[in-house]
Amino acid sequence: MSDKRIYQVSTLQALSLGYTRPVVKVGELLAHGHTGLGTFEGVNGEMIVLDGICYQAKEDGSTVVASANEGVPFASVAQTDDWIAFDIGKMESIDALKEWLTLKIEEGFGLNSMHIARVDGVFRKVSARSELAYKAHHVELKEMLSMTQKDFYFEHIDGTLVCVYYPDYMDGINASGWHLHFISGDRKKGGHVFDVDMETGRVMLSKISLIEIQMPDEPAFDTYALKGASSADIKAVEQGRT
Numbered sequence: 001m002s003d004k005r006i007y008q009v010s011t012l013q014a015l016s017l018g019y020t021r022p023v024v025k026v027g028e029l030l031a032h033g034h035t036g037l038g039t040f041e042g043v044n045g046e047m048i049v050l051d052g053i054c055y056q057a058k059e060d061g062s063t064v065v066a067s068a069n070e071g072v073p074f075a076s077v078a079q080t081d082d083w084i085a086f087d088i089g090k091m092e093s094i095d096a097l098k099e100w101l102t103l104k105i106e107e108g109f110g111l112n113s114m115h116i117a118r119v120d121g122v123f124r125k126v127s128a129r130s131e132l133a134y135k136a137h138h139v140e141l142k143e144m145l146s147m148t149q150k151d152f153y154f155e156h157i158d159g160t161l162v163c164v165y166y167p168d169y170m171d172g173i174n175a176s177g178w179h180l181h182f183i184s185g186d187r188k189k190g191g192h193v194f195d196v197d198m199e200t201g202r203v204m205l206s207k208i209s210l211i212e213i214q215m216p217d218e219p220a221f222d223t224y225a226l227k228g229a230s231s232a233d234i235k236a237v238e239q240g241r242t
Contacts, residue, residue: 004080005210007032013172013229015074018139022071023216026054037162037181038075042133046192048183057130057190061152076164078116083204091198098178114208115165121201126154126182128191159184
């Protein structure tokens with residue numbers, strides 16, 4: 001069996017409906033993957049996992065190394081060393097970058113598979129967000145972010161995009177399509193990405209054929225009606241329209 005896999009904590013449906021309690025801790029998460037993204041207990045900032053280190057993007061766009069004891073309600077990390085490398089030219093928008101990445105996985109007959117990518121590049125601009133914690137039960141993510149989300153821009157910066165792709169039929173388990181987080185080259189700035197203007201970069205791409213999902217193991221989780229999660233709200237949160 002291939003050792004290329006994604007380890008996911010909970011589901012996006014649960015996060016969308018407000019299940020933001022810790023399912024695992026950062027230390028446990030890193031034992032399952034070295035590259036990925038997610039968030040922290042109470043949606044306390046955006047998570048970027050790169051080279052086996054977990055970074056926490058604060059509400060002002062600054063980043064710190066997350067404590068191993070920090071709680072994780074939702075994340076996806078990959079365990080793979082089987083990368084295919086591509087050089088990439090100017091990409092003036094996130095849509096152009098997503099289209100380019102999708103074309104590459106389509107060429108490899110991978111649209112029905114999961115993928116992880118890292119894009120090391122030089123950027124004219126990165127539009128991003130992070131947020132403060134909001135600890136409450138059954139408060140939907142869209143409502144939380146309307147109160148806690150902070151938007152910001154990084155200009156003339158080098159750094160890395162961590163990109164996770166889930167196929168359409170897995171929508172709800174995670175966001176279908178590409179989901180991107182950014183961290184700067186000096187590892188001091190980052191967040192959830194809304195848009196990019198990239199001058200040049202190098203892509204490392206890996207196709208994933210195995211997923212392990214760690215669901216919450218407490219009675220409170222069973223009080224959430226996951227089928228009620230709104231696909232429209234999930235897309236709005238992903239794109240920053242809270």
